[in-house]
Amino acid sequence: MSGVPASFDVDWVVIGSGFGGSVSALRLAEKGHSVLVLEQGRRWDDEDFAASAWETAKAQWAPWLGMRGIMRITPFRDVNVLSGVGVGGGSLTWANTSYVPHSGAFYEHPQWAALADWRAELAPHYATAQHMLGVTEPPFDGPSERLMQGLAEDLGVPGSYRTTPVAVFMGEPGVEVDDPYFGGEGPRRTGCTRCGQCILGCRVGAKNTLVKNYLWLAERRGVRVLADRKVVDLRPLDGGDGAAGWAVEHRATPPALRGRVSTVRARGVVIAGGTLGTNDLLLRCRSRGSLNRLSPRVGRLVRTNSESITAATALQPAADYTGDVTITASIYPDEHTHITNNTYGAAGDGNALLFVPLVGAGSRAARVLKLLGAYARRPLRGLRSLNPVGWSRRTIMLTTMQSVDSSLSLALRRRRLWRGSVMDTTSGAGTPPANFLPVANAAAELAARRMGGYAQSTVLDVARGVPSTAHILGGAVIGAGPETGVVDARQRVFGYTGLLICDGSVMPANPGVNPSLTITALAERAIAHVPAKAG
Ligand SMILES: Cc1cc2nc3c(=O)[nH]c(=O)nc-3n(C[C@H](O)[C@H](O)[C@H](O)COP(=O)(O)OP(=O)(O)OC[C@H]3O[C@@H](n4cnc5c(N)ncnc54)[C@H](O)[C@@H]3O)c2cc1C
Ligand code: SF4
Numbered sequence: 001m002s003g004v005p006a007s008f009d010v011d012w013v014v015i016g017s018g019f020g021g022s023v024s025a026l027r028l029a030e031k032g033h034s035v036l037v038l039e040q041g042r043r044w045d046d047e048d049f050a051a052s053a054w055e056t057a058k059a060q061w062a063p064w065l066g067m068r069g070i071m072r073i074t075p076f077r078d079v080n081v082l083s084g085v086g087v088g089g090g091s092l093t094w095a096n097t098s099y100v101p102h103s104g105a106f107y108e109h110p111q112w113a114a115l116a117d118w119r120a121e122l123a124p125h126y127a128t129a130q131h132m133l134g135v136t137e138p139p140f141d142g143p144s145e146r147l148m149q150g151l152a153e154d155l156g157v158p159g160s161y162r163t164t165p166v167a168v169f170m171g172e173p174g175v176e177v178d179d180p181y182f183g184g185e186g187p188r189r190t191g192c193t194r195c196g197q198c199i200l201g202c203r204v205g206a207k208n209t210l211v212k213n214y215l216w217l218a219e220r221r222g223v224r225v226l227a228d229r230k231v232v233d234l235r236p237l238d239g240g241d242g243a244a245g246w247a248v249e250h251r252a253t254p255p256a257l258r259g260r261v262s263t264v265r266a267r268g269v270v271i272a273g274g275t276l277g278t279n280d281l282l283l284r285c286r287s288r289g290s291l292n293r294l295s296p297r298v299g300r301l302v303r304t305n306s307e308s309i310t311a312a313t314a315l316q317p318a319a320d321y322t323g324d325v326t327i328t329a330s331i332y333p334d335e336h337t338h339i340t341n342n343t344y345g346a347a348g349d350g351n352a353l354l355f356v357p358l359v360g361a362g363s364r365a366a367r368v369l370k371l372l373g374a375y376a377r378r379p380l381r382g383l384r385s386l387n388p389v390g391w392s393r394r395t396i397m398l399t400t401m402q403s404v405d406s407s408l409s410l411a412l413r414r415r416r417l418w419r420g421s422v423m424d425t426t427s428g429a430g431t432p433p434a435n436f437l438p439v440a441n442a443a444a445e446l447a448a449r450r451m452g453g454y455a456q457s458t459v460l461d462v463a464r465g466v467p468s469t470a471h472i473l474g475g476a477v478i479g480a481g482p483e484t485g486v487v488d489a490r491q492r493v494f495g496y497t498g499l500l501i502c503d504g505s506v507m508p509a510n511p512g513v514n515p516s517l518t519i520t521a522l523a524e525r526a527i528a529h530v531p532a533k534a535g
Pocket of ligand 1: 015016017018019020021038039040041071082083084085086087088089090091093094095096097098099199229230231232272273274275276277278281327470471472502503504505514515516517519
């Protein structure tokens with residue numbers, strides 16, 4: 001590539017194209033660096049996304065089963081994790097919710113409080129992230145929002161209701177216009193039709209995914225994005241600390257024919273594989289000796305938003321809680337708890353199979369027994385709840401998040417039936433995330449009462465007895481030194497030169513709100529410290 005010494009193929013390699021990776025690619029290119037992004041998932045055009053949750057091959061990522069969709073579900077020992085895959089990372093499946101954390105518990109967490117005044121430090125980067133992602137607060141006011149207002153009253157916190165800031169081009173529904181965000185340099189955009197199918201990917205093109213902003217602009221500045229390439233190893237070129245550059249090995253994403261491993265030589269590397277991708281890569285590189293200077297803290301302080309997903313479904317066949325984007329409202333039952341509504345519009349009937357009658361606290365066995373009891377007590381309702389037809393229109397899913405300080409660890413463990421190892425959770429130094437939040441069940445029951453219907457738990461929560469999260473964070477967290485963290489306050493990996501981590505894995509504390517805006521702001525700040533290319 002032009003301007004790069006013969007010994008390097010490119011100035012920077014970015015591993016992963018989610019929030020942190022896309023910010024890194026654009027900002028490094030703006031500083032004059034040549035950049036190659038390697039992404040294990042595929043590239044999507046708007047019209048390729050699933051039209052309904054029944055199209056599992058487009059909605060779910062399980063490549064060994066031939067499913068190369070945008071959302072991956074990983075069942076770990078202590079938690080079920082939902083994450084995004086593809087060019088654009090988690091932005092392909094995210095529900096656009098873009099909050100700036102308000103809780104001091106995040107900014108002043110002892111893990112990083114001494115390193116900066118984070119609230120002040122991050123404020124300008126949040127503003128940039130909001131502009132780049134097109135965050136807006138439309139006056140949502142439909143049946144789902146009225147339900148949330150009622151729920152806030154039932155929970156005794158009517159004043160806590162607010163509409164959600166979302167990264168969506170609202171415009172005129174279905175009308176295509178010239179780039180509304182970047183002075184004409186961005187793509188043409190179509191106004192949101194409020195179909196509610198954001199988690200399936202947005203076939204309209206209204207959702208502000210990273211391919212419509214950061215990655216779009218990055219590619220116009222010469223960044224190359226290689227899809228369907230999984231990075232499998234990473235090591236300093238001279239075996240030292242990376243000052244002499246890096247070798248990044250990648251190959252076609254399994255189960256494609258393994259083919260030849262390709263190696264790209266770069267001056268620097270940004271690891272941005274998301275919490276799961278980054279921890280997996282770091283743990284494997286350390287175990288095979290490619291990155292043996294890594295902090296022993298890799299895999300520690302893995303957090304969730306301490307979430308619980310429940311749902312309420314109306315029995316009345318004509319009930320309809322759709323008509324807006326996936327998430328439109330928040331309520332706050334107390335200072336640590338945040339509840340949002342979620343819908344798939346009319347396109348999520350396939351998800352009915354993922355929900356069962358609401359089950360309370362208890363071990364896995366106790367919860368399964370409670371579930372069987374619920375079916376036995378109300379067999380007719382049990383049968384109706386198994387009917388997916390119209391379920392999506394009649395259902396509001398509730399995500400309850402808490403800013404409590406729980407944590408797990410990630411580590412490699414040997415496979416029982418097959419060669420090699422897999423990454424799994426182990427108990428961390430902290431309290432693991434609770435597998436039952438009483439307030440989440442109370443909210444589902446109150447919502448069901450208002451809707452004239454029934455409350456539900458996810459089948460994964462009940463069958464596995466562990467919580468589910470779409471917000472997995474940490475494992476390569478910011479710290480004062482390698483004894484406490486994996487990266488410094490500028491997200492440079494301790495022990496190495498020219499190696500940064502820019503994704504959710506660096507988050508040192510639970511933000512208590514959906515994390516993508518914070519991941520974006522942190523990446524903006526980290527790359528702001530990388531010098532421009534000389535000359
Ligand atoms: C259904 C759902 C809804 C969500 N809704 C919201 C929301 O409304 N608001 C919000 O703030 N957050 C939401 N999230 C969470 C959000 O998607 C994540 O927090 C965010 O995407 C994390 O950003 P990241 O930069 O850490 O990495 P990601 O966005 O996860 O991107 C990492 C990328 O790296 C790739 N990768 C990983 N390993 C490798 C490798 N070895 N080689 C090559 N590529 C690799 C992955 O395929 C992926 O594309 C949601 C998540 C899900 C699953
Ligand atoms: S509601 Fe529909 S059109 Fe609007 S952003 Fe979501 S998927 Fe796209």
